[in-house]
Amino acid sequence: MEHAVREEQGKLVVSFQGEVDLEHSPKAREVLLGAVKKKQDVLVDLSEVSYIDSSGVASLVEAFQSSKKAGSSFGLVSVNPAALRVLELARLDRVFTIHSTLAEGLGGGS
Amino acid sequence: MSGDPNGEYVIEVENLVTHYGDRQILKNVNLRIRRGEIMVIMGGSGSGKTTLLRHLMALEKATSGSIKLLGSDVTQLNEIELYAMCRKIGVSFQGGALLSSLTVGENITLPLREHTDLDQTVMDIMARMKLEVVNLAGFENLMPSELSGGMLKRAALARAIITDPALLFCDEPSAGLDPVVSSALDELILRLRDAMDMTIVVVTHELDSAFRIADRITVLDQGAILTVGTVEEVKNSDNERIQNLLNRKFEVEEPDPEEYLARLMGHT
Numbered sequence: 001m002e003h004a005v006r007e008e009q010g011k012l013v014v015s016f017q018g019e020v021d022l023e024h025s026p027k028a029r030e031v032l033l034g035a036v037k038k039k040q041d042v043l044v045d046l047s048e049v050s051y052i053d054s055s056g057v058a059s060l061v062e063a064f065q066s067s068k069k070a071g072s073s074f075g076l077v078s079v080n081p082a083a084l085r086v087l088e089l090a091r092l093d094r095v096f097t098i099h100s101t102l103a104e105g106l107g108g109g110s
Numbered sequence: 111m112s113g114d115p116n117g118e119y120v121i122e123v124e125n126l127v128t129h130y131g132d133r134q135i136l137k138n139v140n141l142r143i144r145r146g147e148i149m150v151i152m153g154g155s156g157s158g159k160t161t162l163l164r165h166l167m168a169l170e171k172a173t174s175g176s177i178k179l180l181g182s183d184v185t186q187l188n189e190i191e192l193y194a195m196c197r198k199i200g201v202s203f204q205g206g207a208l209l210s211s212l213t214v215g216e217n218i219t220l221p222l223r224e225h226t227d228l229d230q231t232v233m234d235i236m237a238r239m240k241l242e243v244v245n246l247a248g249f250e251n252l253m254p255s256e257l258s259g260g261m262l263k264r265a266a267l268a269r270a271i272i273t274d275p276a277l278l279f280c281d282e283p284s285a286g287l288d289p290v291v292s293s294a295l296d297e298l299i300l301r302l303r304d305a306m307d308m309t310i311v312v313v314t315h316e317l318d319s320a321f322r323i324a325d326r327i328t329v330l331d332q333g334a335i336l337t338v339g340t341v342e343e344v345k346n347s348d349n350e351r352i353q354n355l356l357n358r359k360f361e362v363e364e365p366d367p368e369e370y371l372a373r374l375m376g377h378t
Contacts, residue, residue, distance in 0.1 A: 058235035089305040
């Protein structure tokens with residue numbers, strides 16, 4: 001799994017590439033919680049994620065909760081169909097704000 | 111269905127033979143299951159279906175033959191390799207097999223504590239997510255003794271899927287449940303397959319359940335495969351033993367008098 005963090009239009013965009021699985025989710029969690037700590041709005045770009053398992057999704061949930069406590073927004077971008085099915089199974093598609101594109105996430109708020 | 115008819119095989123059993131002592135339990139079993147497929151294994155009592163499932167879980171030692179799971183022959187793996195394989199396999203045992211001294215949540219996260227070094231917060235969120243999936247939200251702090259039979263089975267399923275396994279093995283998941291609860295459990299198994307692309311092997315003697323969930327059914331009889339086919343193929347089979355199984359007729363074989371006497375005397 002690779003990751004990158006950049007700032008765009010005042011928001012932190014966290015991008016992951018590859019598989020966010022049991023092996024890599026601890027690193028993903030560290031990156032996400034680190035981004036949330038900066039008390040900026042966060043967008044997590046999942047467009048390059050080929051697979052995300054429950055540990056990856058749980059890390060997203062934890063970061064989302066932390067961002068709410070910090071008063072920041074937290075959104076997901078470009079969730080692929082396989083990842084969306086995992087979110088839907090646990091009814092998390094109703095919890096997260098999901099943007100279909102990064103432009104939408106940057107423009108519309110979350 | 112899923113189980114793409116052209117998809118890759120993730121379970122391949124070849125020429126599997128097993129003995130318990132002198133007794134042959136499985137007789138040259140050959141079976142291949144595709145990714146995303148739900149395979150139901152049926153058979154009468156003593157047909158070898160549970161033994162076959164235990165082999166697929168790598169819990170039994172074969173006399174001969176091979177069992178490939180996700181491309182690896184589990185009969186040839188060393189302990190470390192088997193341990194790694196366990197992360198890719200989820201097992202829902204008959205009766206649940208939850209540890210009575212642990213809460214439901216602790217039971218569910220047990221495989222994570224054994225196989226990963228995830229943060230406790232992440233494990234707890236994962237457990238609650240899986241409890242949501244099996245419709246047991248909010249039950250994580252209860253003890254297993256506080257759950258009904260159907261709830262125990264669902265909790266066991268939550269534990270079986272906690273690592274998002276590629277392969278899920280269920281032993282009699284709906285046995286002893288009332289029809290409504292049983293049907294809900296079947297729906298859950300179908301949803302798991304569809305959402306997580308799991309390959310699922312279910313051993314059951316519940317016909318209604320088997321017909322609801324199976325992409326294909328394997329019928330075992332006296333340790334050998336009678337047939338492997340779709341629900342319709344099995345239902346329409348003209349094999350008398352299969353029809354007896356479907357019609358719940360038990361065949362009582364005429365015993366050989368000498369063997370019978372020896373059996374009664376405990377000499378076999």
